[in-house]
Amino acid sequence: MMAFDAAIVQGLVQGSDEDAWRVIVDRALSVASKSLAPASAPSEIVKREREIASLDHFLSAAAWDLWQSFATSVERNSTRLVRWWAEPYSAKAILILDGLSLRELPWILEGARERGFVIHEVNAFASELPGETNEFARALGFGSRSQLQNDGGGLSHKLQPTATESVDMPWEDCERLISAAKNWVFWHHWPDSKVHDGAVAGQGLDTLTRDAAEQLRDPDFWSFVERLATGRRLVVTSDHGYAATGYFPDADGEVGQFLKATFSSGRSVKGQGECGPFVPPVAMPISGPHGDYRLALGRWKWKSPGGYPTMTHGGLSILEVLSPFIEITK
Numbered sequence: 001m002m003a004f005d006a007a008i009v010q011g012l013v014q015g016s017d018e019d020a021w022r023v024i025v026d027r028a029l030s031v032a033s034k035s036l037a038p039a040s041a042p043s044e045i046v047k048r049e050r051e052i053a054s055l056d057h058f059l060s061a062a063a064w065d066l067w068q069s070f071a072t073s074v075e076r077n078s079t080r081l082v083r084w085w086a087e088p089y090s091a092k093a094i095l096i097l098d099g100l101s102l103r104e105l106p107w108i109l110e111g112a113r114e115r116g117f118v119i120h121e122v123n124a125f126a127s128e129l130p131g132e133t134n135e136f137a138r139a140l141g142f143g144s145r146s147q148l149q150n151d152g153g154g155l156s157h158k159l160q161p162t163a164t165e166s167v168d169m170p171w172e173d174c175e176r177l178i179s180a181a182k183n184w185v186f187w188h189h190w191p192d193s194k195v196h197d198g199a200v201a202g203q204g205l206d207t208l209t210r211d212a213a214e215q216l217r218d219p220d221f222w223s224f225v226e227r228l229a230t231g232r233r234l235v236v237t238s239d240h241g242y243a244a245t246g247y248f249p250d251a252d253g254e255v256g257q258f259l260k261a262t263f264s265s266g267r268s269v270k271g272q273g274e275c276g277p278f279v280p281p282v283a284m285p286i287s288g289p290h291g292d293y294r295l296a297l298g299r300w301k302w303k304s305p306g307g308y309p310t311m312t313h314g315g316l317s318i319l320e321v322l323s324p325f326i327e328i329t330k
Contacts, residue, residue, distance in 0.1 A: 012058065017069040024059070025074060028052055028318050029124050032102035035110055038213045045103055045209045049244055049319075053299060056317050060298030061280050067297065067316050070126060071288050077125035077237060077323040078139035082158045084235060084327070091232040093184040094159070095225065098133060098145070099192030099313065101241030103209070105324050107216035108236055112328050115222055117229070121327040128290060130268035130314040131240030131321050133192070135290045145239075148187050159185050168193050171220035178227045186228060190215065195242050195311045204246040204310030229330045236326045243267070243299075243320040246310030251300040255282055259296065265304040267296045267315030284316060 011023035031051050036044055059066055066073075081094060097104075102124055112119055128135035134144045141157030142148060145166050153164030163181035167174065168189035178184065194211055215221060228234055251259050258276045262283060263269055272292045275283040284297045296315035301308045313320045 012063065017066055018073045020063070020066055021070065021073040024055055024318065025124050025322065027055060028102055028322060029105075029122070032319075033105045033109060033122065036106040036213070038217070041213050042206045042209045045205065046247070048103070049205070049247055052318055053247075056299050059318070060282075060316075064280055064284065064297060067284055067286075070316075070321065071129055071286070074126040074322075076139065077127060077239075077325065078136060080123075080125045080325060081140065081235065081237065085159050089233045091182045093186070093228045093232040093234045095228055095234065095236045096185070096187040097191065097236065097238050098187065098189050099195050099240060099242050100236075100238035100324060101319050102322055102324050103241075103319065104191070104212045104216060105326070107212060108324075108326055111216060111222055111225075112326070115226070115330075117328040117330050119326065119328050120233075121325065123325045124322040125325055127240035127321045127323055129286050129288050129321070130290070130293055130295055132268075132314055133239050136239035139289065145187055145189075148185065153185065159183075171215075171218060171224045175220070175224040175227045178224075182232075184228060184232065192242075195313070196309075205244040208311065226330060229328060233327065233329050236324070236328070238323040240313050241320045241322055242311050242313045243315060243317045244310070245299075245301045245308060245312055248299040248301040251282065251302045254278075255300070256302040258282070259300060259302040260304055262294065263296050263315075265306065265308055265312075267312055267320070269294050 008023055008027060012020050031048050109122065128139050137145045140159060142153065147153060148164035148166035151163050153162060162183040162185050163179055164185045165177050166187040174188065191208060191212060194208055255278055259282060270293055272285060273294055275281060275285055275294060282297055282300060283294050286293050286295050299317055
């Protein structure tokens with residue numbers, strides 16, 4: 001486990017909740033955004049995973065109350081996007097890559113620089129709680145992700161006026177879908193589709209890391225991004241990240257039994273209820289715009305029917321509740 005330097009410890013324990021979260025988000029961003037090489041990416045991503053795990057451990061073992069202030073201390077990505085949409089840019093576009101986490105940031109930053117994009121902002125904002133797709137869609141005023149399909153966004157969402165699309169197609173086919181409409185919101189199902197496909201035992205982060213390196217360095221992907229950014233200011237972002245639960249330690253005994261009984265193979269459950277007698281806690285009640293939930297807290301996995309997934313989202317760990325936000329122009 002990585003040791004914190006004195007400045008980080010000071011920022012975590014001496015200031016307000018907002019100060020502590022700023023330190024945590026900045027630290028996660030600085031660890032995750034350093035450049036990657038395709039050959040060494042799988043081992044480097046695991047190394048970074050361990051580094052960010054020390055922040056997660058601090059949060060779950062010593063400062064779990066900070067999670068209660070997460071939603072008010074870290075701006076929600078949905079709020080940030082609505083705020084950005086109100087800026088007086090003549091034309092704009094948002095590309096939502098479903099489930100994109102901070103781990104994948106380096107490929108996007110490197111690809112953008114290589115292709116002569118100007119990078120205006122690189123940041124991380126909060127997912128909804130729980131970090132799920134349709135909660136994010138609803139926070140933007142859509143009924144669900146599927147509503148964006150085939151320009152079906154409608155007139156009651158918060159990103160007016162805009163053309164919309166939601167697909168899981170090859171990048172070159174996506175490029176063909178971009179019309180001359182002034183504004184665009186395009187929600188692609190990758191990498192979340194891959195997160196769930198690859199979450200079976202024996203696969204996981206390694207497979208996804210290799211796939212991300214391939215997809216986000218693909219000339220077809222960048223041709224699609226260029227098409228979206230032509231004449232438009234573009235933000236590349238996501239609805240939530242994911243937890244590489246295959247690397248989480250096993251909860252056993254009463255803790256494991258409680259987590260299995262409460263969450264089965266997931267990381268959140270709707271409604272109020274028992275969060276267990278455990279100190280530090282392993283589950284936390286969260287109330288917010290999406291109602292009452294109990295969320296799994298920290299880096300635990302447990303035995304569950306069919307095996308616990310090696311990648312998932314919906315609970316409380318740093319890389320599943322932060323979404324990257326990259327603003328670029330060409």
